[in-house]
Amino acid sequence: MKKILRIPVEEPSQVGEARRLTVPLCRLMRFSEVDIGRISLIVTEAATNLVKHAAAGELLIRTLECGGVLGLEILATDRGPGMANPARFLQDGVSTTGSPGTGLGAIVRASAKFDLFSSPGQGTVMMSRYWAGRLPRDLPARPLEIGAICLPIPGEESCGDGWAVEQDRQRSVVLACDGLGHGLDAAKASLEAERLFRIHRTRPVAEIVEMVHAGLCSTRGAAIGVLEVDHVDAVVRFCGIGNIAARIITASGERHLVSHNGIAGQEARKIQQFTYPWDDGGLVVVHSDGIATRWSLADYPGLPRRHPSVVAGVLNRDFRRGHDDSLVLVAKSRGRGAGNRG
Ligand SMILES: [Mn+2]
Incomplete structure (x- = not known):
């Protein structure tokens, strides 16, 4: 739930x-x-x-x-x-x-x-x-800590934007999606994307995107982005169709990740994954077009060190457009020794 x-x-x-x-x-x-x-x-x-x-x-x-x-x-x-x-x-x-x-x-x-x-x-x-209870001692590996704020357009109950995260010791995979329009049918497309993502989560990111694209044909379609942090090779792989923005933020700067135009479920001329260097001190931010793209974490000294939910909270507060569903998801490595909890 x-x-x-x-x-x-x-x-x-x-x-x-x-x-x-x-x-x-x-x-x-x-x-x-x-x-x-x-x-x-x-x-x-x-x-x-x-x-x-x-x-x-x-x-x-x-x-x-x-x-x-x-x-x-x-x-x-x-x-x-x-x-x-x-x-x-x-x-x-x-x-x-x-x-x-x-x-x-x-x-x-x-x-x-x-x-x-x-x-x-x-x-x-x-x-x-x-x-509401004690967290189990032996939690499965979750190398990234996640903060996500996903909100429907004011006046709507169901949200057309959605997200999901799957992790193990080797890799963390994130899905962000934006069902076309808003309301119930947009939410249906998003939920279907999440379901397909979970089924195909162990595949390479471009294949996950292909499977979601194929499976969404019975829905009205969605913009989707699938991002993988490979903890073994220290790289980020990203593959998107349509307007999902993704950025890697490190001490040396901010890097925009590339996706191709299209609508998952309808039209995707090119499904291509791109690879970027990753280091443990980095932060990834993924968001839908319900969040304006003109933000920079450089305007918030000290913010990248905060919990990813706090980072998502700042971006949602200052850049949510308010006339669309919105999603902003922030992920960062749990510091060594910080454990795996909560
Ligand atoms: Mn949108």
Whole structure:
């Protein structure tokens, strides 16, 4: 089950509203009352912080799954004044005295994972991850950590953009797709692309794209991109049909990956995979045309070091066009010794 809630929070009445909207999602996932209580606390504190800044504040709450355990990711984004020294807020937050006025301490204590990016004039993106249960000791290898925000056009329930990730020790493979138009039929094309991707995930990327292209003929079609990080050969391979943007960001700069025109399921004159060097410190960003392409991480010093969900949160906040479904997916290597968890 992959679900996401987008909740605007710009005035005090929306704090309670955010909590009321989150609880049914928790119940759907069969969380215990204890878990629901802790998640409500995170949502309430995060929403309260947004109201204080009251500039384009938004909560994005999405479902997580890891080794059979379900969880939620709570992202709070705003374009408020930001913090000159976020590390100091966090230190206050985790101290035993708490941090009156920010509520961050309470969120940190209730979270399995917490991260934050804030800069003066740009605003803040905060991430909290919560697991309703203990993650298993022996998780399968997942070399990349993933953050993804996939949202329907305002007013639509179903989302025509979609994504999927499959990983083992040798390779991580990512699918991003954008079903033509929006609404139910776009979502159907996207879900079918995800299904085909999972079936053919062990093939080379160009073959995966060919299989998805062939299989989508009964749908209205989609733009698709399949990206592989080969952890053995340290390369990225990418193959796309239509408008899925992909970039590799390393210390030496940003590199745009190439895809050919066409519509998967309808017309693809050329299906070709391209190979690029990869190093463990890198970041990949893949997005649909629901996100403008004019972004550069160079405008956000320090952001590439944050959790990929925080990076996705910043790009979604600042570059979502809002008149289309949107997907932005960010992937980066889990640091050595950072483990495989959550
Ligand atoms: Mn689109």
